[in-house]
Amino acid sequence: MLTFNRCTLEARVVDITTLALDAIVNAANTSLLGGGGVDGAIHRAAGPALLRECEALGGCATGDAKITAGYQLPAKHVIHAVGPVWQGGTRGEADLLASCYQRSLEVARAAQCRSIAFPAISCGIYRFPADEAVKIAIGTVLATLPRAPDIEKVVFACFDEAMFARYEAELKRRQAPPSKPV
Ligand code: AR6
Secondary structure (H helix, E strand, O other), rough: OOEEEEEEEEEEEEOOHOOOOOOEEEEEEOOOOOOOHHHHHHHHOOHHHHHHHHHHHOOOOOOOEEEEOOHHHHHHEEEEEEEOOOOOOOOOOHHHHHHHHHHHHHHHHOOOOOOEEOOOOOOOOOOOOOHHHHHHHHHHHHHHHOOOOOEEEEEEEOOHHHHHHHHHHHHHHHOOOOOOOO
């Protein structure tokens, strides 16, 4: 766990669809019409009304995020963020992934959310290298939080222990005080 101003950042091994927070983030695609991975799990758990609201949104650009209600989910809102497909790292993938985290927090703030959970966006079907993605996720959340001061809790929902270990290591590295000069 890491504390930044009044906000706690923590990693958990958990199915994101079970979290009763103000918002959970979906790793969506540009159509916003559902898919596999966490997107499929969120749509299944939320029920068909989520797809109907998504159909009215007109899609979403890569790197951007749009909000809906949570319907049958315990979370109040779903923030649908569209991560980049990994294409080797030379197509702006890192900036687009960072933009997902930044835009999600901006959208959460506008909806008065105080708590939010992120999956490891782009780290599944979109094949973004997980070590780099985790650094981008935590770094961008920390950089954006000063502009989203009402957010009190950020959960990084990990589907497996290997992903959890990456988040834990990066959170610990960021929490550690700078080493003293010898
Ligand atoms: N809770 C938390 N994390 C999960 C869950 C869950 N229920 N299910 C999967 N993960 P992915 P992407 C993890 O593939 O790479 C869809 O078809 C998973 O282990 O869901 O951004 C969309 O429609 C991985 O670490 O998202 C898009 O077309 C992470 O969530 C495309 O996949 C993200 O994996 C998006 O691909």
